[in-house]
Amino acid sequence: MRKVVQTMKNPNVQLLTGNAAVATAAKLARPKVIPAYPITPQTLIVETISGMIARGEFDCDFVNVESEHSAMGAAIGASLGGVRTFTATSAHGLLYMGELVWWAGVTRVPIVMPVVNRSLNPWNIWPDHQDSMTFRDAGWIQFYAKNNQEVLDLTLCAFKIAEHHKVWMPVMICLDGFILSHTSAQVEIPTQEEVDEFLPPFKPLAMLDPDDPFAHGSLTDSKGIWEQRMSLIDGFNNARVIIPKVFHEYYEKFGRLSKEMIEIVGDINDANVAIVAIGTLGEEAEQSLEVLNKRGIKAVVIRPRVIRPFPKKELIAALRKVPKLLVIDRAVSFGNAGQLAIEIQAELYANKVDIEFHQIIRGLGGMDVTYMDIASEVGKIM
Amino acid sequence: MSVKIKEMLDRPEVLLRGNFACAGCGLSIAYRTAISALERPIVVIPACCASVIQSLHPHVTYNVPTLNIAFAAHASAASGISRAKKRRGEKVTTVVWSGDGGTYDIGVATWSGAAERNEDILHFCYDNGFYSNTGAQRSGATPRGASTTTTPTGKQEKRKSITRIMAAHDVPYIATASIGYPRDLYTKAKKAGNMEGYRFILIDAPCPTGWNSDPAITPELGKLSVQTGYFPLYEVENGKLTFSKRGMKYRDPDKRLPLEEYLDRQGRFKKMTLVQIEELKKDLQFEWDMLLRME
């Protein structure tokens, strides 16, 4: 990644929290309706957006709904009403809107929604991935960001991907609560003109219109459900192609993001071990490489930015090159293992990859996971 | 002034024949009448009988744009549509069409929020006093004494007064109407359709299947509910209640037909004891007394 430093030549670098990066990206994308309900640690997103609208900087309807269930309900209505639509939530908010998260996913409503990752019960406001992982099967594209710059970049890409007519499905951008949401870092902000060139106006594939009436999501028999579910599978397959294309287009225009759905840090062709982790755990793992190197361990970090569609091909291509693997999950599928570990194991088996597989679960309920912790975990398996 | 039938004949057909509704469906009469009164309606339908009678994808009986949404998401989804259409500069009438389950029970939060925000939505609740599409379970709208599949010995509690709860939101327009008087319903729907903000119309819609009544007398039951004082007809504007012409005389309990004429025609009240009937009568008079205070 390029170093981004604010200079006289480069005035568009600002110190932004992850939440401010989300709000900034949202504003640049020009959605027309944002229904949202506040929840820690997402609150600063709705507050910042409300402020932008109140100051006349952002031409958009902010709908102060009475719950997350209604936030997603209104988002579905607005999107099908024919405008670009955005919302954001966290943890319990995501669970409470869950019925409608599925509704938007399986009936193909291209909403963009950052999820500021936060642990679930008992009360705890700190980050883990249990909330968003619970919805990885809901028919949404899922991104996980490693830093505030990637939050902004992925959010802008999310609109273009969601609204691509061969994809046409909602996108969740997951960012770790507090670690990103409330921590300031340098973020390079593109200009409105640049974003307008990258992201064309919303062009609905289907819109509720009295001149062309249809019923959306009506009673459907098994044949119709089959047809729609198969189409959703096709849509995700299309997304596997469209996502890297959009990322690449973004790279060409803004010099950030690569065209890959996974990011590899370190020399994959000369590594004894790979660490797979998502979100800020992935970035933390990057910091452990130097420590490991000093200990004579040549490690590499493989960080999927995209979890849905699952970047199977890219992961397998990378993992074929390493003899050993440690997967670190920040969530659990209770009764089995970490979700990432489960899914990677399945691909390793299906592709007959000969690799020594290790998995750990760390960082639940916001428990700190430092690069030294990661280095020590890697050391244990060497 | 009630509308002339000729005006109604000229309106577009919004409910196409050959659908999934039971014979003698009160909801169908309500829908045909109310929605046809509106200009460019877009209708949001949560889980309810209206989501069943629309028939099977890829066909639909409704001849207007319809968004099916989760049980407790009708008014929120409509808020989104209404905002989007204003943003697009399109003039439409955004409608919520929900049953009593979705309005009295599971969907209270969503409409209460939308009403508090005074979203530009016309909300119809067709009220048959129970969960009809899942097979006649009790709802908050079920009157005391009525037997349902979850209150086999008769409901123990009073029916909720949804219009008074709605009135506490001080929305621009509230009305009640019955499918027994379609022209009154049409007139109120048209009036509400020409207003802005959150508007609510509660429609008495008999359900022959769930009420165990003769399908042929669906309209008669709609009339009897008004004439016996079971279902008062009125409008509330700016906090002031006005009884409708059709229902005005039933303010006087002596002018009402005996409640038993209404109850006896429905299987759901067959098992009611005399004590339960007296309790129900007290509930109904209590509601009248509360409404009279709002006049």
Next chain:
Amino acid sequence: MDNESEMKDPVLPLGRPTVGSAPGPGTTGDWRTSKPIFFEEQCTKCYQCWLYCPEGTIRVDAKGEYPYIDYVYCKGCGVCVHVCPQDALKMEKE
């Protein structure tokens, strides 16, 4: 499948307004056990039958015309017979 134009388009959950939308052939007249018979000479064109017909199977082509029944879809509920003030409609066993 890297070529976007070869990619499949999404199948959206859209139903279109249809007369006879009920499952199967959609001819809900098959549900009837009795049917209403219309006697034109008794009719005063008050259109109460049209007004109350839940199904919209009482048809009126234009103002001033007699109503008629679309038996393909009429479910035989008997509402029209019940609301007719002129006895211009009667139920008959199928």
